[in-house]
Amino acid sequence: MRLHGEVSFDEDEEEVVMVPAAALSSSPLNGGAVPVTRLVVGYALTKKKVKSFLQPKLLLLARKKGINLVAIDDTRPLAEQGPFDVILHKITSKEWQQVLEDYHEEHPEVTVLDPPNAINHLNNRQSMLAEVSDLNLSSFYGEVCTPRQLVIMRDPSSIPTAVAMAGLTLPLVAKPLVVDGTSKSHELSLAYDEASLSMLDPPLVLQEFVNHGGILFKVYIIGETIQVVRRFSLPDVNTYDLLNNVGVYRFPRVSCAAASADHADLDPHISELPPRPLLEKLGKELRGRLGLRLFNIDMIRELGTKDRYYIIDINYFPGFGKMPGYEHIFTDFLLNLAQSKYKKCLSGG
Ligand SMILES: O=P(O)(O)O[C@@H]1[C@@H](OP(=O)(O)O)[C@H](OP(=O)(O)O)[C@H](O)[C@H](OP(=O)(O)O)[C@H]1OP(=O)(O)O
Ligand SMILES: Nc1ncnc2c1ncn2[C@@H]1O[C@H](COP(=O)(O)OP(=O)(O)O)[C@@H](O)[C@H]1O
Ligand SMILES: [Mg+2]
Ligand SMILES: [Mg+2]
Structure with missing residues (x-):
């Protein structure tokens, strides 16, 4: 330690x-x-x-x-x-x-x-999204789901068959199963064809790539406060790319490379933030289900849809320092914690 x-x-x-x-x-x-x-x-x-x-x-x-x-x-x-x-x-x-x-x-x-056992849920890319899959967040404001994914524990040679049997559509994002704070756990790659999948290194999660216009929404949660920022993400993959690429491509760690896209001149259909009521509902549900107060959600909007969102990653105690005004939000959060504890104690709770 x-x-x-x-x-x-x-x-x-x-x-x-x-x-x-x-x-x-x-x-x-x-x-x-x-x-x-x-x-x-x-x-x-x-x-x-x-x-x-x-x-x-x-x-x-x-x-x-x-x-x-x-x-x-x-x-x-x-x-x-x-x-x-x-x-x-x-x-x-x-x-x-x-x-x-x-x-x-x-x-x-x-x-x-937060409590260690709750944090542990986020240290595995399968369990981190399990609560989201159980959420029924289809509402007036939009739909929230997770990409279809498959966990591969061992034997890379079995991957092409496993993918075909699961009916996953290429390209696939390959992500190390365990997230343990090492840079290796953020080494992701994009696989374009089935045969090359056997070059991957389990244990990993294979997730369907979702086109999203190259913009990602980072939704930061600090207690009851929710703040969302835009980041540049991976570009879309079209049919031409799929037909003309083979192999597995490592891509750089997006959160390190990603500059904020909040002030970029973007197509409004792509840059428009998810609706506030949807984020509020999502934040509240996940806070409760995960038993966490400090985390962020990586969310993308499927290209060509107005309101279909995919959650692709959830991080415990992420880089809050990149969030504008985090010092106010965080200190208020701590004071509110103390206040509610004090009130509870006074009322004998
Ligand atoms: O260092 P930062 O500021 O890039 O924060 C990392 C996060 O970046 P983000 O706030 O989402 O842009 C980062 O988020 P991503 O997984 O890159 O989406 C992780 O939360 C990372 O923690 P760990 O390596 O998974 O334990 C975070 O790393 P730690 O600071 O917690 O080591
Ligand atoms: N299913 C997906 N579809 C499209 N892009 C994805 C998908 N999964 C990940 N990405 C891209 O890869 C980046 C890193 O993936 P992520 O799951 O967030 O891993 P990490 O924990 O290393 O941040 C995302 O920020 C996004 O740009
Ligand atoms: Mg991420
Ligand atoms: Mg992450």
Whole structure:
């Protein structure tokens, strides 16, 4: 487990007194005194994540709002650190999951964002979409589904037959089954013909490629807040491409390469954002079903349709730092968490 150390920031910011969840179980409230401690958020994040997420603008605003962000030291027992109101984490190791589960048993009052067993659902490209397939989100505002896909565990030579038997239509996107934070788990390829499928490297998911005009919608979810941005994606594949290409083509990691397409001059049929009520409903359903509060959804609209959407990827605690205004949304989210916990405690819940 590799965590990264605390980040410092200016000390001369205005301080706001707020009600912390940690204070709820401590003496000031019981004694009737006004609690004045800050909200303490411990974080266990990789160095890369600290850099992209804990940007100075977030640190400054958090400080102003009375939120204390504290690095968790992975060389010391968690129980000896804190007390924390919230633990924010994105570390995939089994050891860390166990540490968190043990800690949660001892300290159920601490909010763990999010529970490891819920996050595990998103670490496999089959289980991540299972909840979406069960959703019945056909509504007045549109239809949400997942591309047809097949899981291949081993034996690449069996893939062409398995694909033919499943009736999947080429081209297919081949994605590593497990998503574990490594760059290998984001090495995707596009397979144009059936014979070449045996060149692939299981375990993987084979997913039908859906033409979508080269634009992807990233739907970020932070608690009850939903924000959507446009990104450039893979170009469409037409019949000519299909007839004139053979083989398996590796493509670069799209989220790394992708600049925002929010200000590009695009065909409005392609760039129009999904309807807000559809996103609200989708966010609410998935939040509940996945048991997660911090995630994003990669969504595409099938070319030539007005309202047929496919969810192709769901990511836990993604790159929120790329989301405009994330510092406000995230700090408000943390304060709301503390507030609702406080209210619940006051009402004896
Ligand atoms: O690093 P970033 O900002 O590109 O964030 C990655 C996400 O990019 P996005 O916010 O969707 O553009 C990225 O999303 P994609 O899978 O590329 O759609 C993942 O969430 C990635 O985490 P992991 O490697 O799967 O554990 C995220 O990586 P971590 O920052 O969590 O390591
Ligand atoms: N079924 C699909 N149809 C069309 N494009 C896809 C499909 N699946 C993935 N892509 C493209 O590949 C990119 C990466 O796939 P994704 O499943 O999001 O993997 P990752 O977890 O590495 O981001 C997407 O952002 C999109 O541009
Ligand atoms: Mg993705
Ligand atoms: Mg992903």
